[in-house]
Amino acid sequence: MKCLEIADITYRYNGSTKAVLNEINATFERGKIYTIIGESGAGKSTLLSLISGLDICKEGDVYYNGKNLRQLDRDEYRAKSIGVIFQGYNLLLNSTAVYNITLSMNISESNLNKQAKKKAAYSLLEKVGIDRETADRKILRLSGGEQQRVGIARALSNNPDIIIADEPTGNLDSETEDAVLSIFTRLAHEENKCVIIVTHSENVTAIADEVIGIRDGQLVVRTFV
Numbered sequence: 001m002k003c004l005e006i007a008d009i010t011y012r013y014n015g016s017t018k019a020v021l022n023e024i025n026a027t028f029e030r031g032k033i034y035t036i037i038g039e040s041g042a043g044k045s046t047l048l049s050l051i052s053g054l055d056i057c058k059e060g061d062v063y064y065n066g067k068n069l070r071q072l073d074r075d076e077y078r079a080k081s082i083g084v085i086f087q088g089y090n091l092l093l094n095s096t097a098v099y100n101i102t103l104s105m106n107i108s109e110s111n112l113n114k115q116a117k118k119k120a121a122y123s124l125l126e127k128v129g130i131d132r133e134t135a136d137r138k139i140l141r142l143s144g145g146e147q148q149r150v151g152i153a154r155a156l157s158n159n160p161d162i163i164i165a166d167e168p169t170g171n172l173d174s175e176t177e178d179a180v181l182s183i184f185t186r187l188a189h190e191e192n193k194c195v196i197i198v199t200h201s202e203n204v205t206a207i208a209d210e211v212i213g214i215r216d217g218q219l220v221v222r223t224f225v
Contacts, residue, residue: 003161003194004028004051009060011046020046022217023060030161033188033195035205038214044198045166047214051196052084052164053077065161079108083155085165089147093140097125097150100139101157108158124153128183145176152183163187165197169204181207 020043049055053074101121169177213220
């Protein structure tokens with residue numbers, strides 16, 4: 001089922017006459033993994049910013065569940081409908097893993113009480129392979145792979161339809177990368193999330209249902225059956 005659509009988007013950086021993205025169109029469905037590939041500067045991260053509502057296109061439109069982002073509260077959209085996973089993790093280093101999750105719940109205005117939020121946070125962390133003892137450690141005491149798992153759990157804390165990840169395995173060894181990719185696969189194929197990943201990794205591209213290449217401002221889509 002389609003949950004996200006980009007229609008006739010053209011995007012230029014301020015002060016530039018060259019279009020980074022030029023009249024592009026694409027649809028994204030629940031239950032699928034999409035990887036976005038292309039050379040540095042091709043517009044991959046720009047596309048993610050437009051999809052996630054961090055930036056807004058001057059030409060063209062982004063639709064979430066058939067509704068134009070221009071008509072939606074983008075802060076609420078980012079807080080409740082989109083989960084973003086960063087390459088640099090962007091976690092509070094001097095706070096525990098579980099606190100990073102409950103804080104995200106607070107930002108998304110979860111209706112759970114404090115005790116229920118903490119219980120839900122432990123459950124989310126366990127889901128991505130972080131046990132109770134590790135969850136109670138400060139982020140700065142966790143490995144890179146553990147921090148990325150916490151980042152994934154944080155992105156899931158508002159139970160979003162869409163998971164967006166920008167080079168999520170760029171700082172991980174191959175064994176940890178495989179473990180993280182299995183989480184993404186489960187999220188899409190078992191939990192019916194729409195997972196969109198920007199990557200340079202062939203291993204990440206290998207798990208995709210569709211690969212979207214960006215070249216000269218245009219999209220090239222490959223579908224795997």
